[in-house]
Amino acid sequence: MTKEATGNLAQVIKENQEVLLNGWLEGMFSRIVRRDRAAEAEMRDHAARFLPLVAEAVEQGGSYDVALASWNEVRRLLSEISQSRLRQGFTPVETATFVFSLKEPLFRLLRTRMASDTIALAEEMAETGALFDKLGLFTVDEHLKGREQVILRQQQELLELSTPVVQLWKDILAVPLIGTLDSARTQVVMENLLQKIIDTGASIAIVDITGVPTVDTLVAQHLLKTVSAARLMGADCIISGIRPQIAQTIVHLGVNLEDVITKATLADAFQVALKRTGAGVAALLPA
Template sequence: MAKVLDAVRKKQDTVLDGWLQGIKGGIRRRDLIDERELKSQAAEVLSTLCAAPPDASLDDPNITAWQPLRDLLATLSASRAVQGFTPSETALFVLSLKAPLFDIAREQKGESADQLYAEITAIGDFIDKLALHTTDSFIHGRDQVITRQQEEMLELSTPVVTLWDGIVALPLIGTLDSARTQVVMESLLQAIVQTNSRFAIIDITGVPTVDTLVAQHLLKTITAARLMGAECILSGIRPQIAQTIVHLGINLEDVITKAKLSDAFKLALNRSGRAVTRVAKVNVSPQSGAREL
């Protein structure tokens, strides 16, 4: 094994050229990576492979000697997950290294079939394990991207709107779960503090169903807002939701509820000592520009 690694170190440029030819002959995403970047990545991986200690064994890529190579492949896989590569394309990038390494092994062992078979088998197993490590790292990196996107979507799906001075509204759309409820609660409490609001309207017109779990989440949010000194009004109670709440025996006696957001807003205005009044309509003549009442 050590002789093969020594030969790879001496013929690093030849191995790199053979590796790149294998990549180009297989799956190659020209829309995601150009020639220069591909060569740079391959050269860095090959250089890290050659930088391993002389006594590094190919039997187990999980030993300490191969840690820098594993770390590099993990970083490369995570970046490719963000770029839009598939796990297969990322794994084939590593698997394409087999052919030039087999050529090196054949040059070293000559006509000794048994030794050549053992050498090629060891190299193949080593590269296969690296490819599996690359795939695992790719999936982990993609999962992190998906998790971050879900968190961002949660933040975007819970906007707190200032309706009036001291009155904020939180329109909810979609299903409420524990994770989203936490985001909803944090967003509402932050808005109450920032705007110094005394009234908070939680509108559930866009919530498809209200079960016991959703009701508990809403009650927790309302309780937290009350602790911050804001009075909560729950709006968007449709007939179907009202029937469901009664059927489930959910206690909302201490919660102010309204059928529509406009009704909740009107109530909040009244309780804050404000009122909306209708004014006389003003018409503007298009010819003279004079106003007519």
């Protein structure tokens, strides 16, 4: 592509910025189902910033290659726009429409400017169309990356919420586990439990697996790691929720839990923990 070809686009944008802006916004707003004044004001601001950045990038680089350094500011703005649309609940397609809506009013101006040279016009429109397709796809990619980050953050938050450490009594903690126990969740369990042991000075931790559907070799290893970590911090562990089928599975797997106290229910484990701490619960006599 020649400097002259890219110069046509830059000049059209610079000389017709207000006309382009109005035509562009009109096209964008006509495609929006959910009308919101705050969102439309933000779109107008983004559009007003986008046009001069594109013209500058074309002039500086003399190319429509959006990977060049001359397009850094354009990419930065599109990334900002994508993240903003993501927070507002827009889809990737709706986000890309921000860029694609500019093509129609821009093509009208190019046809007027280059009407006398149809061959150059056809080439310019093809190159310009490809340019804005790339920029639109860039917004989709940034939108998807942002959504992946949100999902990962939410997964981490759910892990935190699904592995609470509860103080049942002075010196006694409980970790009720529900669902599958994998490596990532085991790490969260250990971190939360160890921090709680430090905060409370607890000497016993009850790990309740009543809500764990199945126990295989990997789950058993995760439990042993948690027990070992707690012991290193000065707290003994009791595993409760050992149902008959889980007991058989552990035996068949050959997992050694001989040095770990196990109980069928959380209540049984709590009674053992009370005795080991020298505490007890007595029934009140009727008045």
